[in-house]
Amino acid sequence: MMRALGVGGPSVETVLTNPNCRPGGYLEGHVQVIGGEHSVDIEYVSLALVTRVEVESGDSEYNTNQEFHKQRLTGAFKLDPGQRHDLPFRFDVPWETPITEVYGQHLHGMTMGLATELEVARAVDKGDLDAVAVHPLPAQERILEALQRLGFRFSKADVERGSVYGVHQTLPFYQEIEFYPPPAYASGINQLEVTFIATPQVLQVILELDKRGGLFTEGHDAFGRFDVDYHTVDQVDWAGQLDNWLRQSAQRRGLFF
Numbered sequence: 001m002m003r004a005l006g007v008g009g010p011s012v013e014t015v016l017t018n019p020n021c022r023p024g025g026y027l028e029g030h031v032q033v034i035g036g037e038h039s040v041d042i043e044y045v046s047l048a049l050v051t052r053v054e055v056e057s058g059d060s061e062y063n064t065n066q067e068f069h070k071q072r073l074t075g076a077f078k079l080d081p082g083q084r085h086d087l088p089f090r091f092d093v094p095w096e097t098p099i100t101e102v103y104g105q106h107l108h109g110m111t112m113g114l115a116t117e118l119e120v121a122r123a124v125d126k127g128d129l130d131a132v133a134v135h136p137l138p139a140q141e142r143i144l145e146a147l148q149r150l151g152f153r154f155s156k157a158d159v160e161r162g163s164v165y166g167v168h169q170t171l172p173f174y175q176e177i178e179f180y181p182p183p184a185y186a187s188g189i190n191q192l193e194v195t196f197i198a199t200p201q202v203l204q205v206i207l208e209l210d211k212r213g214g215l216f217t218e219g220h221d222a223f224g225r226f227d228v229d230y231h232t233v234d235q236v237d238w239a240g241q242l243d244n245w246l247r248q249s250a251q252r253r254g255l256f257f
Contacts, residue, residue: 009036009037009038009040009120010033010034010035010036010040010042010079010118010120011033011034011036012031012032012033012034012045012116012118012128013031013032013116013128014029014030014031014032014047014114014116014128014130015029015030015031015032016028016029016114016130016132017029019130019131019132019133020101020132020133020135021093021132021133021134021135022093022134022135022136022137023093023094023095023096023097023099023134023136023137023140023198024093024094024095024137024198024200025093026090026091026092026093027089027090027091027093027114027132028088028089028090028091029088029089030086030087030088030089031045031047031073031086031087031089031116031128032084032085032086032087033045033079033084033085033087033118034082034083034084034085035079035080035081035082035083035084036081037081038081039078039079039080039081040078040079040120041076041077041078041079041120042074042076042077042078042079042118042119042120043076043119043120044072044073044074044075044076044117044118044119045072045073045074045087045116045117045118045119046070046071046072046073046116046117047070047071047073047089047091047114047115047116047117048067048068048069048070048071048114048115048117049067049068049069049093049094049097049112049113049114049115049132050065050066050067050068050111050112050113050114050115050129051065051066051068051098051110051111051112051113051159051173052064052065052066052110052111052158052159053065053066053159053160053161053173054158054159054160054161055160055161056160056161056162066161066172066173067115068094068171068172068173069092069093069094069097069171070117071089071091071092073087073089074087091114093134094170094171095170095198095199095200096169096170096171096174096197096198097112097134097171098110098112098134098157098159098173098175099134099135099136099140099175099196100112100132100133100134100135101133101134101135101136102135102136102141102144102154106133107154107156107157107177108154108156108157109156109157109158110157110158110159110175112131112132112133112134113129113130113131113132114129114130114132115128115129116128116129116130136196137198137203137230138230138233139198139203139228139230139233140196140198140203142228142233142234142236142238143194143196143203143205143228143238143242144177144194145238146238146239146241146242147179147192147194147242149239150182150184150185150239150242150243151181151182151183151184151185152179152180152181152182152192153179153180153182154177154178154179154180155178155179155180155191156178157175157176157177157178158175158176158178159173159174159175159176160173160174160175160176161173162174164195164197164206166225167197167204167206167225168197169197174195174197175195175196176193176194176195176208177193177194177195177196178191178192178193178194179191179192179193179194185246189209189210189246190210191210192207192208192209192210192246193207193208193210194206194207194208195207195208201230202227202228202229202230203227203228203230203233204225204226204227204228205225205226205227205228206223206224206225207223207224207225207242207245208223209223209224209246209249224245224249226241226245
């Protein structure tokens with residue numbers, strides 16, 4: 001009975017060489033699997049990234065942890081009592097992985113971890129969960145720097161299940177980074193939400209401008225989308241480009257800064 005309850009079973013520990021990474025990069029380390037008090041048949045050992053996702057269901061919302069980009073390290077093998085297996089790995093981080101850090105500061109609202117899964121005789125043991133810090137690509141940093149220069153202040157970030165209209169995605173969710181507007185824009189904007197969908201070729205940037213509704217008008221969202229070329233990102237005045245888009249978007253809707 002003790003064996004059936006998992007007592008005296010194998011242990012698993014994941015050691016990351018470096019918990020810091022970027023979208024499109026990788027994580028390296030090794031997984032240590034140590035046999036328990038009796039022999040077991042291991043079906044597989046796998047790794048997966050885990051993040052907290054907001055899900056809309058009818059009129060309500062809830063948060064749940066979602067695994068994505070699972071990678072198997074082994075097939076089936078027998079683990080004898082006390083036997084040690086050291087499994088080195090190089091785990092590819094998807095390009096669309098949400099970022100969790102900006103300039104050394106953690107983005108409020110974001111969680112990211114690398115989960116180790118061990119299946120023993122059809123019973124899955126989630127094993128280890130190690131915190132991971134995802135830093136922005138240089139192109140993402142340029143956009144965030146430009147918003148900072150315009151006076152936008154970071155509010156919070158979250159990950160929402162679903163897809164962005166008109167944008168090809170490989171993951172079942174997307175990140176929204178929310179900003180408070182500076183005084184120059186505050187008369188017409190409640191907040192600005194930025195979504196990055198990175199690919200190996202270009203960075204897709206989606207801006208959602210939540211307009212401020214007046215006494216006789218209803219606030220609506222305005223959307224903008226553009227691509228950032230990794231090779232020419234440093235040749236563009238992004239603060240000027242973003243300022244022009246925000247002003248044109250507001251003027252088209254009868255708002256003026």
